[in-house]
Amino acid sequence: xxxxxxxxxxxxxxxxxxxxxxAENIIRYLDKTGVKTVYASPVFQxxxxxxxxxxxTNPLKINAEIGGEDDFGRVIDKLHARKxxxxxxxxxxxxxxxxxxxxxxxxxxxxxxxxxxxFFDIQLRHFKxxxxxxxxxxxxxxxxxxxxxxxxxxxxxxxxxxxxxYYENTYPVSKNAYNVLLNPLKEERxxxxxxxxxxEKDNLPWDRAKQKxxxxxxxxxxxxxxINHCLSIVNxxxxxxxxxxxxxxxWPTFWKETEKMINYRRFFTINSLICVxxxxxxxxxxxxxxxxxxxxxxxxxxxxxxxxxxxxxxxQYLGRLRKLAGEDTHITIEKILEKDExxxxxxxxxxxxxxxxxxxxxxxxxxxxKGPVFYSYYNNWIKKTxxxxxxxxxxxxxxLYNRFKGELINLTQEWRSISADLGIPLQEENAxxxxxxxxxxxxxxxxxxxxxxxxxxxxxxxNSIIDAAITGGQSEKDELEKLRNLFLLKNIDKExxxxxxxxxxxxxxxxxxxxxxxxxxxxxxYSYNPFIGHNEVGDSPGFLGIRTETFHQLMQERQxxxxxxxxxxxxxxxxxxxxxxxxxxxxxxxxxKWIEATKDWRILNKKFKIFDDEREMPTANxxxxxxxxxxxxxxxxxxxxxxxIDRLTEYLVKAMREAKVNSSxxxxxxxxxxxxxxxxxxxLSEKSDFRERFQAFVVDIIPHGIVNSLTQLIxxxxxxxxxxxxxxxxRWNLSFVDPDNRQPVDYAHLESELDEMIRNSEVDKLNFxxxxxxxxxxxxxxxxxxxxxLKERKDNEKLFQEGSYVPLEVEGKYKxxxxxxxxQFQEExxxxxxxxxxxxxxxxxxxxxxxxxxxxxxxxDWQNLLSNEFLKNxxxxxxxxxxxxxxxxxxxxx
Numbered sequence: 001x002x003x004x005x006x007x008x009x010x011x012x013x014x015x016x017x018x019x020x021x022x023a024e025n026i027i028r029y030l031d032k033t034g035v036k037t038v039y040a041s042p043v044f045q046x047x048x049x050x051x052x053x054x055x056x057t058n059p060l061k062i063n064a065e066i067g068g069e070d071d072f073g074r075v076i077d078k079l080h081a082r083k084x085x086x087x088x089x090x091x092x093x094x095x096x097x098x099x100x101x102x103x104x105x106x107x108x109x110x111x112x113x114x115x116x117x118x119f120f121d122i123q124l125r126h127f128k129x130x131x132x133x134x135x136x137x138x139x140x141x142x143x144x145x146x147x148x149x150x151x152x153x154x155x156x157x158x159x160x161x162x163x164x165x166y167y168e169n170t171y172p173v174s175k176n177a178y179n180v181l182l183n184p185l186k187e188e189r190x191x192x193x194x195x196x197x198x199x200e201k202d203n204l205p206w207d208r209a210k211q212k213x214x215x216x217x218x219x220x221x222x223x224x225x226x227i228n229h230c231l232s233i234v235n236x237x238x239x240x241x242x243x244x245x246x247x248x249x250x251w252p253t254f255w256k257e258t259e260k261m262i263n264y265r266r267f268f269t270i271n272s273l274i275c276v277x278x279x280x281x282x283x284x285x286x287x288x289x290x291x292x293x294x295x296x297x298x299x300x301x302x303x304x305x306x307x308x309x310x311x312x313x314x315x316q317y318l319g320r321l322r323k324l325a326g327e328d329t330h331i332t333i334e335k336i337l338e339k340d341e342x343x344x345x346x347x348x349x350x351x352x353x354x355x356x357x358x359x360x361x362x363x364x365x366x367x368x369x370k371g372p373v374f375y376s377y378y379n380n381w382i383k384k385t386x387x388x389x390x391x392x393x394x395x396x397x398x399x400l401y402n403r404f405k406g407e408l409i410n411l412t413q414e415w416r417s418i419s420a421d422l423g424i425p426l427q428e429e430n431a432x433x434x435x436x437x438x439x440x441x442x443x444x445x446x447x448x449x450x451x452x453x454x455x456x457x458x459x460x461x462x463n464s465i466i467d468a469a470i471t472g473g474q475s476e477k478d479e480l481e482k483l484r485n486l487f488l489l490k491n492i493d494k495e496x497x498x499x500x501x502x503x504x505x506x507x508x509x510x511x512x513x514x515x516x517x518x519x520x521x522x523x524x525x526y527s528y529n530p531f532i533g534h535n536e537v538g539d540s541p542g543f544l545g546i547r548t549e550t551f552h553q554l555m556q557e558r559q560x561x562x563x564x565x566x567x568x569x570x571x572x573x574x575x576x577x578x579x580x581x582x583x584x585x586x587x588x589x590x591x592x593k594w595i596e597a598t599k600d601w602r603i604l605n606k607k608f609k610i611f612d613d614e615r616e617m618p619t620a621n622x623x624x625x626x627x628x629x630x631x632x633x634x635x636x637x638x639x640x641x642x643x644x645i646d647r648l649t650e651y652l653v654k655a656m657r658e659a660k661v662n663s664s665x666x667x668x669x670x671x672x673x674x675x676x677x678x679x680x681x682x683x684l685s686e687k688s689d690f691r692e693r694f695q696a697f698v699v700d701i702i703p704h705g706i707v708n709s710l711t712q713l714i715x716x717x718x719x720x721x722x723x724x725x726x727x728x729x730x731r732w733n734l735s736f737v738d739p740d741n742r743q744p745v746d747y748a749h750l751e752s753e754l755d756e757m758i759r760n761s762e763v764d765k766l767n768f769x770x771x772x773x774x775x776x777x778x779x780x781x782x783x784x785x786x787x788x789x790l791k792e793r794k795d796n797e798k799l800f801q802e803g804s805y806v807p808l809e810v811e812g813k814y815k816x817x818x819x820x821x822x823x824q825f826q827e828e829x830x831x832x833x834x835x836x837x838x839x840x841x842x843x844x845x846x847x848x849x850x851x852x853x854x855x856x857x858x859x860x861d862w863q864n865l866l867s868n869e870f871l872k873n874x875x876x877x878x879x880x881x882x883x884x885x886x887x888x889x890x891x892x893x894x
Contacts, residue, residue: 007036020067022549034790087302093310097274111249122263177247262406303332309513322348335773351565355538368545378530396519434479450502462656527659559720567721579630583705589839651736717789731779812850829893847879862891
């Protein structure tokens with residue numbers, strides 16, 4: 001069997017508002033569009049009301065809010081009937097930390113007796129004593145003493161057993177607390193049936209014991225009266241309630257305590273997501289049982305693995321997954337690659353979910369000559385001179401010591417324990433700082449090998465990190481050298497010691513990814529704003545443009561190494577819609593106009609700002625961010641209705657809190673947020689001169705943003721890899737970050753419009769394409785090109801899957817403003833010639849003496865995919881002829 005080829009994917013986000021039945025209803029439309037594979041968000045049982053599905057409560061059931069097994073089977077049958085496939089997103093790293101998760105509920109009730117206690121990455125022997133050796137349950141608004149003192153906790157009884165109630169939330173009372181709950185005063189007489197149950201319960205399966213207790217309650221009124229009496233005592237007596245708490249396996253904890261101490265591994269800083277020990281084979285088997293069954297039944301054609309970097313041993317995991325899935329299942333991973341970083345060559349996968357492609361196209365559309373202008377102007381605007389790498393290190397440190405301090409303490413204690421066994425003294429504070437700096441300076445999300453099998457490359461990486469931490473860090477050199485010697489196994493002879501160090505290093509590497517994600521993606525990307533178009537997942541504000549030669553080289557490598565990797569331009573995790581980002585790239589062509597405009601806006605809007613005790617609201621940095629956001633997301637037609645302004649202000653509140661400078665999720669500064677939002681509302685009001693001036697500026701930017709968007713789309717759908725369309729992105733996507741990017745999609749309208757466009761194009765394709773280009777605001781042109789290019793891929797599968805990628809040389813005056821290549825498989829050809837940086841071209845540019853050099857090809861003509869016009873094949877194609885009435889070159893070889 002050969003590996004399943006998705007050809008083209010379409011990402012669907014399932015939740016109660018978009019169910020399996022809804023997916024079933026759009027299969028015909030997706031097929032018509034040219035989509036060959038549905039790429040589905042997690043469909044497993046999740047926390048009630050989940051809008052994304054990554055908070056899985058049961059990986060062995062389908063989420064009842066989106067449908068059932070029959071619905072799933074029907075969707076798959078209809079897809080397969082049309083020769084379409086299904087890629088399923090799975091979440092091996094974490095599950096919901098919630099009693100809705102039956103495995104978690106079992107752990108909370110039975111503690112170390114639970115068969116699931118080893119499923120979760122928890123430290124039952126935590127070195128701190130604040131939790132009295134109990135698993136932290138950090139979902140409470142204050143510390144336990146205060147909760148009890150204010151009577152915010154109460155115990156209840158039902159058929160499910162005793163429950164601890166906190167407002168609308170309930171948690172199962174641990175088995176060990178039943179004796180205290182049923183005899184809080186000790187000297188009172190207990191009904192004989194209850195006394196017998198207390199003796200017998202430890203010899204019964206716990207579910208059976210609870211069922212028997214409830215049956216006794218129904219049969220013996222005296223028993224239920226006694227239980228109610230006990231509950232009234234516990235719920236009215238703080239000392240008795242604390243006695244019950246002391247018997248629990250868990251410890252109710254103030255949610256902010258996890259910033260300083262934690263005894264379980266969580267997903268990033270989300271307390272409600274607990275990580276899974278999927279490295280244990282029995283845990284792997286249990287959590288993958290349903291996906292294994294689907295693969296065996298040929299219901300699923302591919303797997304997308306979420307957050308591969310969170311796993312203890314990704315290589316081992318992927319080996320097991322490949323064995324489970326077989327050779328013909330397509331496997332991709334969610335992975336963010338840093339500059340010059342490559343996937344391990346021995347991983348049995350097809351590639352990534354496409355952030356690397358997104359970053360490449362984003363940089364291709366950015367004018368590389370103008371980058372320094374934005375850095376210098378930004379530094380002048382905010383009166384600072386920080387380099388982006390220094391900013392990143394500062395933000396990583398902030399997150400480390402203010403949000404991940406508990407995790408850092410845990411890792412430090414693990415290091416100290418190993419060092420004590422080795423007889424190497426460590427000073428705790430210095431060791432903690434040294435380890436912290438090592439984590440801060442780690443340049444990638446994860447190093448995948450462990451020290452005992454380091455290659456020279458990994459050794460050099462570790463040495464480089466330690467050197468950087470010594471040079472630019474804030475820690476003692478001695479402890480860093482000790483850490484270097486440990487990770488490089490200097491003077492380590494025993495196999496048991498190597499295993500300890502391997503485990504410690506892997507624990508560190510499970511943490512570097514979350515640190516980078518929170519420090520950079522979710523903090524620096526909202527606070528460091530020289531050019532926010534590159535503050536994007538997979539990209540970086542340190543990268544501001546590449547040449548076509550670089551893009552060509554990387555596409556050739558992609559075709560050779562990863563022809564079935566995904567090419568994405570929008571995902572559920574991107575910071576803004578793909579067309580908002582493409583519009584921002586236009587600013588790189590016209591920095592002088594941008595600088596002049598923003599200086600004008602700053603003066604104009606100063607009257608709307610608040611200066612309170614020398615505090616500026618919004619700050620200069622946030623004001624500059626707001627102008628870029630408006631430029632990116634300004635509606636195509638310029639209509640600023642209240643819906644748009646509400647979406648904008650909701651986004652800005654999230655951005656301010658993510659930035660963690662003037663506000664945060666932990667400590668929101670509602671005064672600053674309110675004043676900033678009022679500033680935005682004021683400048684966008686009809687009475688403000690800014691609105692008209694901004695509209696005059698952005699109206700010149702939007703057409704070039706549209707060209708960028710179409711270039712980006714065509715590259716995605718014609719370059720090596722599998723093009724992925726995020727739901728609704730066949731039309732303009734100017735959305736903000738999630739949850740805004742999960743707006744409902746009107747598929748009935750899209751299908752109706754596509755049908756109409758197909759009919760109209762059959763009459764006069766050239767004039768039809770021209771009409772679409774003349775009315776771009778509707779987004780119909782983007783949907784039409786999506787259809788044409790995906791259909792071409794569908795009709796010429798071998799050409800785009802196996803065909804070579806051949807760069808073409810461009811000569812002449814405007815050679816930097818074109819990218820040209822063709823795809824070839826045997827005697828099939830497809831030629832792509834697209835404009836770049838059009839805002840830097842003269843108005844009504846006729847391309848003058850610019851041309852594309854073509855090799856000798858056995859072709860007579862090139863047929864334009866958009867217009868059906870023919871272009872004579874020569875060794876020298878003039879750009880003016882390529883870009884006749886339509887400024888996009890898509891040609892099928894004839």
